Amino acid sequence: MSALFSNLAKWLSPLTPRDPHQPHRVATPLELLFDLIFVVAIATAGQQFHHSIVENHLGAGLVSYLMVFFALWWAWMNFTWFASAYDNDDTVYRIMTFVQITGSLVMAAGISDAFQQQDFDVIIIGYVIMRLGLVTQWIRVACSDPERRKTAWTYAIGIIIVQMCWLLFHFTPIHFSVYLFGLLVVAELSVPILAESQNMTPWHPHHIAERYALLTIIVLGESIVGCYSAMVDALHHQSFSHELLFLMIGGLVLMFTMWWAYFDHEIAERLNSRKRAFTWGYGHFFIFIAIAAIGATLAASVDVATHQAEISDQWAGYLVAVPLVIYTASLWALHEAHAQNGVRKWLYPLSTIIVLCIPLFSTDIGYSVFTISMVYAIRLILSKRYLI
Secondary structure: OHHHHHHHHHHOOOOOOOOOOOOOOOOOHHHHHHHHHHHHHHHHHHHHHHHHHHOOOHHHHHHHHHHHHHHHHHHHHHHHHHHHHHOOOOHHHHHHHHHHHHHHHHHHHHHHHHHHHOOOHHHHHHHHHHHHHHHHHHHHHHHHOHHHHHHHHHHHHHHHHHHHHHHHHHOOOOOOOHHHHHHHHHHHHHHHHHHHOOOOOOOOHHHHHHHHHHHHHHHHHHHHHHHHHHHHHHHHHOOOOHHHHHHHHHHHHHHHHHHHHHOOOOOHHHOOOHHHHHHHHHHHHHHHHHHHHHHHHHHHHHHHHOOOOOOOHHHHHHHHHHHHHHHHHHHHHHHHHHHOOOOHHHHHHHHHHHHHHHHHHOOOHHHHHHHHHHHHHHHHHHOOOOOO
């Protein structure tokens, strides 16, 4: 009999809260699988954005990219914070995670239609699959954690209502506009704020910091791979040039310094309140999308350097500079601003002005990217405490 109950416990255990102070808490293999499969969708979105840039369809491409990336990021973030608080690794938990992974693959399958035809049907279906998988988990929490039952039901009911709105507004004659999308985004963002105001879930600060860091590494790596692939394709069409050399060096220096800037700070100890957690967690949307966008714009810059794009070198330079400024601004606000004083406080605004001016005075995309990367690297070095 005891063996029977033991086997049942492996299948379906109470989804009770994890210890938020558990020592040596690290990402699980299932979480790593979730991230790696999830990045397939991010890579697909980056490739489509790259094509939109080189075809000079930036306006429509950017809108589609923002909409797709929000859906991907939001689904990932909800899974991550839930897992930090309630991952019990029983069979049902694993199956529900597989359901969410399946939803991410369905979303990836619909990304090309979203960019080329503004058809979001498949993406919304995949998104709803992911979200309903999470609803099942919250219902389990409501049954297993009496202290946070109201929080769990607020999450479950809130998610269901918003998903019904996604389906209602998209699969009816109502025009699915960017403004309606923005309204639904506000509704999505409001659900955790409302739910956590009841009673905070016991997420693990060090685990959350590690999960965000892992996705940062994955998106950075995907950006490098995307740029490398574009470079290889370019070399098949023409011989190596000084412009491509400067572009390659600049792109690598840019990615290396972006990694250095992110991982030069310990953030877990600062996630000690609901306000800071929400600001830091939501603020990472701009970090993630900026990294992915830089990968797409660097790949597009290769096409510009080989004269296979319909945009100018100067315009391509701005498309690299602007996401970099968004990345540095977000990183400065979330990781650096509280620790800087004196001269270091002026390094960020000064370097931002220089970076935005470089494309204005350069008509060569290779030299623009190289110069931008050098300015950013110098700013990073000068911001270290041991130098100033």
